[in-house]
Every structure is written in structure tokens, then in C-alpha cells.
Amino acid sequence: MAATAHILETDADAAFLAAERRAAWRRRLLPVAGLAFMLFLWWAVVVIFDVKPFVAPAPQVVAATLYGRFGVLMTNLAPTALEAVLGYLLGNATAILVATAFVHRRTVQEAFFPIAVLINSIPIVAQAPILILLLGNGIAPKVAIAAMICFFPTLVNMVRGLSAVNPQALELMHVLSASKREIFFKLRLQSSLPYLFSALKITASTSVIGAIVGEWIGSQTGLGALIIQATFNFDSALLYATVAVGSCFSITFFLLILALERVCIRWQPAPLT
Amino acid sequence: MLDHRMTDPAPVAVSALVAVECTGATVRFASARRAVTALEDVSLEVEQGGFLTILGPSGCGKSTLLRLIADLVAPAAGRVRVLGDEPAVARKKRSIGFVFQDATLLPWRSALDNVSLPLEIGLREGAPPRARDPKELLKLVGLAGWEHALPHELSGGMRQRVSIARALVAGPKVLLMDEPFGALDEITRDRLNEELLRIWHETGVTILFVTHSIYEAAFLGQRVLVMSAHPGRVREIVPIDVPEPRRLAVRESPRFVAIAAHLRALLETC
Numbered sequence: 001m002a003a004t005a006h007i008l009e010t011d012a013d014a015a016f017l018a019a020e021r022r023a024a025w026r027r028r029l030l031p032v033a034g035l036a037f038m039l040f041l042w043w044a045v046v047v048i049f050d051v052k053p054f055v056a057p058a059p060q061v062v063a064a065t066l067y068g069r070f071g072v073l074m075t076n077l078a079p080t081a082l083e084a085v086l087g088y089l090l091g092n093a094t095a096i097l098v099a100t101a102f103v104h105r106r107t108v109q110e111a112f113f114p115i116a117v118l119i120n121s122i123p124i125v126a127q128a129p130i131l132i133l134l135l136g137n138g139i140a141p142k143v144a145i146a147a148m149i150c151f152f153p154t155l156v157n158m159v160r161g162l163s164a165v166n167p168q169a170l171e172l173m174h175v176l177s178a179s180k181r182e183i184f185f186k187l188r189l190q191s192s193l194p195y196l197f198s199a200l201k202i203t204a205s206t207s208v209i210g211a212i213v214g215e216w217i218g219s220q221t222g223l224g225a226l227i228i229q230a231t232f233n234f235d236s237a238l239l240y241a242t243v244a245v246g247s248c249f250s251i252t253f254f255l256l257i258l259a260l261e262r263v264c265i266r267w268q269p270a271p272l273t
Numbered sequence: 274m275l276d277h278r279m280t281d282p283a284p285v286a287v288s289a290l291v292a293v294e295c296t297g298a299t300v301r302f303a304s305a306r307r308a309v310t311a312l313e314d315v316s317l318e319v320e321q322g323g324f325l326t327i328l329g330p331s332g333c334g335k336s337t338l339l340r341l342i343a344d345l346v347a348p349a350a351g352r353v354r355v356l357g358d359e360p361a362v363a364r365k366k367r368s369i370g371f372v373f374q375d376a377t378l379l380p381w382r383s384a385l386d387n388v389s390l391p392l393e394i395g396l397r398e399g400a401p402p403r404a405r406d407p408k409e410l411l412k413l414v415g416l417a418g419w420e421h422a423l424p425h426e427l428s429g430g431m432r433q434r435v436s437i438a439r440a441l442v443a444g445p446k447v448l449l450m451d452e453p454f455g456a457l458d459e460i461t462r463d464r465l466n467e468e469l470l471r472i473w474h475e476t477g478v479t480i481l482f483v484t485h486s487i488y489e490a491a492f493l494g495q496r497v498l499v500m501s502a503h504p505g506r507v508r509e510i511v512p513i514d515v516p517e518p519r520r521l522a523v524r525e526s527p528r529f530v531a532i533a534a535h536l537r538a539l540l541e542t543c
Binding site: 168169171172173175176179182187190265267 | 390443
């Protein structure tokens with residue numbers, strides 16, 4: 001039990017703790033070793049099969065590009081990051097509000113949920129041109145695409161989260177004569193947080209995909225535009241470097257949301273009965 | 274010798290001293306194909322400050338009886354009064370406290386915040402008129418010093434203590450307990466049984482306590498209401514005349530053993 005836990009430093013305990021520490025380092029180092037092996041494999045394939053630089057670059061060439069053209073990469077990351085973050089906020093906020101409406105009015109859910117499913121079934125690369133025709137060539141369509149890609153996972157999870165309340169807790173609320181508003185704010189919202197955060201983590205990475213796909217179609221700046229340019233110029237090193245920058249940003253965004261989750265959910269979710 | 278069957282449905286005048294009263298209460302549920310009668314013609318009366326345990330095999334409707342009194346299910350026939358009010362009115366007046374089989378604590382709230390929950394909600398019906406200090410109640414249930422622990426840091430028995438404190442915080446006149454110690458180990462259950470009697474003496478609250486343990490029913494109750502199943506009916510109300518104050522050792526006394534044997538015989542012929 002956390003409140004009463006204490007550590008006695010006897011010899012046996014010290015040995016046990018040392019073993020635990022070794023195991024922890026092992027867990028940390030193995031993925032690094034795995035990554036290093038894959039980079040080596042990549043390098044070996046390029047060298048052995050004499051792959052031409054316009055087909056695929058060697059890893060050290062990509063590293064050099066990352067260093068040498070860092071300025072260009074960062075200038076193009078800025079708009080993409082802005083679009084992804086704005087789209088993320090817009091898409092998730094909308095999804096949370098719509099989910100709340102769905103849970104409170106069954107009729108609304110029955111009428112509009114199938115439409116949400118229908119829109120979600122349109123591939124994002126097909127949604128993109130439609131939104132660009134609708135919203136022009138500026139930042140708006142990219143934000144909209146990032147928002148669209150975030151909307152559905154959060155909607156589905158939030159509806160589940162708001163509905164997945166311990167039935168006995170609902171009975172408790174009834175005995176306490178709670179109003180619908182009180183049940184929502186004191187019970188449903190809190191118990192939906194684990195569901196909400198699993199969607200927020202997924203959409204943190206997908207919002208970046210949305211922004212990049214948006215930039216593929218009619219944009220002069222951004223990682224998406226850079227990817228298209230690099231491909232047309234057979235500049236495979238720049239292409240790979242851009243992709244690496246995009247994934248680093250995705251991972252950072254994901255880890256940020258993970259940290260936020262740790263702050264917001266300090267309790268263990270109750271087993272659902 | 275112990276027969277106090279209450280099958281006489283003569284209307285009882287609402288006395289100021291009656292806390293809970295059921296007259297000919299019947300509850301039906303609609304299942305997929307047919308209507309199921311969960312309770313049939315149940316009449317009972319518990320005076321204020323009384324302790325009635327409700328004993329019966331599983332599925333006999335003892336929980337339904339408690340839920341009927343708490344306004345969690347509606348009667349198909351008959352009447353139910355809590356301090357002279359209909360259950361829904363009594364609930365809004367904060368006359369009823371309910372303890373579930375699971376502690377049903379909100380996992381993101383500390384022990385203290387879980388106890389205070391009833392003081393934060395249902396406020397459109399007005400603030401609870403007899404609100405008690407949540408800290409005092411945690412002390413009453415033996416959890417002083419655990420105010421800031423989260424539910425997952427507490428043992429099952431401690432969680433159930435928190436839920437008892439929560440049920441008492443709005444100052445209810447009637448405490449309904451639905452197998453609250455059913456999921457606990459025997460040692461913890463014994464200890465909580467003794468403590469519940471102490472809490473009952475200290476608060477003067479009326480308690481209706483559902484259990485399927487013969488010993489628990491006889492140890493806690495001033496009277497034991499034995500139910501029979503399919504449909505749930507009152508089989509007999511058995512007074513428990515063992516000396517007060519009760520300690521766990523009373524369960525070895527010849528009188529207690531005789532009562533337990535009688536209760537067991539009643540259950541076996543249900």
C-alpha cells in the first residue's frame with residue numbers, strides 16, 4: 001500500500017533492488033539497441049546492393065541533411081505544427097461537445113451518428129481536395145483536415161466514456177437526488193477521462209498526418225510541401241529528413257499528451273462491473 | 274415459539290415512532306417473456322432507532338425490498354412510507370442513506386472528498402438539514418488519518434468504512450445497507466459488525482441491513498426478517514433476545530446458537 005510503503009535496506013533487499021535496477025536499464029537499452037541494429041541494416045543494404053542516392057539515401061546522408069538543412073526543415077515544420085495543433089484542438093473540442101450532446105439526447109445520437117460514420121469512411125486524401133475547394137488555399141483547409149482526422153476517434157471514445165459509468169454509482173446519485181447536471185460534472189465527465197485520453201493520444205499523432213496530407217494539395221510551405229518538392233527533385237535525403245522531423249514532432253506531441261494524462265488521472269480507473 | 278408472522282394487512286396508523294413501514298408491498302419486473310414477481314405482499318414496520326436485518330436465500334428479493342424503500346424501484350401495489358413520507362420525498366429530505374455491496378467510491382476522490390460528496394449534490398432540494406462534519410465521520414468509522422488516501426490505496430474493508438461515513442454525512446434517519454460486508458473476508462466482517470453496532474448506538478440511526486449470513490443477521494439485528502423466495506415474501510420476523518451490549522462472543526452463547534438454528538431451519542424450508 002502506497003501510504004505505508006517503506007524500504008528496509010538489508011543485504012537481501014539491496015541485492016533485490018540492484019536486480020530491479022538492472023532489469024530497468026535492460027528495458028531502456030533494448031529499444032535503443034534495436035534501433036541501432038535497424039540503422040546498421042539500412043546502411044548495409046544501401047552499400048551491398050549499391051542503391052542509388054535518388055532511390056534511397058544511406059542513413060549518414062540523412063543525418064547530414066538533418067544537420068545541414070536544419071533551418072529549412074524548421075521553417076517548414078512551423079506551419080505544419082501550427083495546423084496540426086489548431087486542428088487537434090478544434091477537432092477534439094468539437095468531438096467532446098458532440099459526444100456530450102449524443103449522450104444527453106439519444107435522438108440526436110441516432111440521427112447523426114451514422115452521418116459521422118459515413119464522413120469517417122471517406123479516406124482523408126479524398127476529404128482534402130473537397131475541403132480545399134471549400135476553404136481556399138490558406139491555413140484553414142489544413143486545420144480543417146487535421147480536425148476531421150481527430151474528430152471521429154475522440155467522438156467514439158468520448159461517447160463510450162460518458163456512457164460507461166458504474167451503474168451502482170448512478171444509483172448512488174439517484175439516492176442523493178442528484179440533477180442531470182450534477183451527474184454529468186461529478187460523475188460522467190471524470191469517469192470518461194481514461195477513454196478521452198486514449199483518443200487524445202491517438203489523435204496527437206494523426207493530427208500531424210492530417211496537416212501533412214492537407215499540404216500535399218496546394219501549399220508552398222510546410223512539411224507536406226517539402227515532401228512533395230523533395231520527391232519531384234529526387235532529393236531522397238531531404239525527403240527522409242523531412243519524414244524524420246515530422247515523426248519527431250508527432251512523438252513529442254504524443255508524449256506531451258501522455259504527460260498531461262498523468263497529471264489529470266492520478267487514480268486507477270475503477271473496474272467496470 | 275418465535276412466530277411473529279406479519280401477514281395481517283390491517284392498516285397501521287402512522288406513528289411518529291415508525292421509521293419504515295411497508296404494507297402489502299409488491300414489486301414486479303418485466304423480463305423478456307413474462308412478468309416476474311420479485312416481492313409479494315410484504316408488510317413490515319421498523320420503529321425509529323431500530324435495527325432490522327433481512328435474511329434470505331439469494332434471489333429472494335431482499336435487495337429489492339431495500340431498493341423499494343430507497344426509491345430505486347417502484348411498487349406495483351401496496352404502500353411504502355419512510356418517516357411518514359413516500360420514498361421519493363424522504364430521499365429528497367435526505368432521510369435515507371444507502372450503503373451498497375460494493376463501496377462505490379468515486380476513484381478520483383480522496384476518502385474525505387468521497388464522504389463529502391452528498392453535501393455537494395442534490396442541492397436544488399436545499400442543503401441537507403442535518404449535515405455532519407465529514408472529518409468527524411471518518412473518525413467515527415475508524416479512518417482518522419486516511420482523509421487524503423485515494424480509494425485504490427485503501428483495503429476493501431476501509432473502502433466500505435468510507436462508504437458508511439458517506440451514507441451518514443447528510444444526517445439520514447434511516448440507513449439502508451445492502452450486503453455491505455458480503456465481499457469482505459470473515460475477520461474484517463466480524464470487526465465491522467461490532468463497529469456497526471457501535472456506530473448505530475452512537476448515531477441513533479434506524480438501520481435496515483440485508484445479508485445472507487445467518488450469524489451476521491442474528492448478531493446485528495434486534496429482529497431478523499426471514500424471507501422466502503419465488504416470489505419474495507416475509508416468512509417470519511424473529512426477535513433476537515440476547516443480552517446487550519453485544520460482543521462477538523455472544524455468538525457462542527446457547528441462546529444465540531438456538532436462534533441461529535431456528536433461522537437456519539426457516540431458510541431450509543423456504
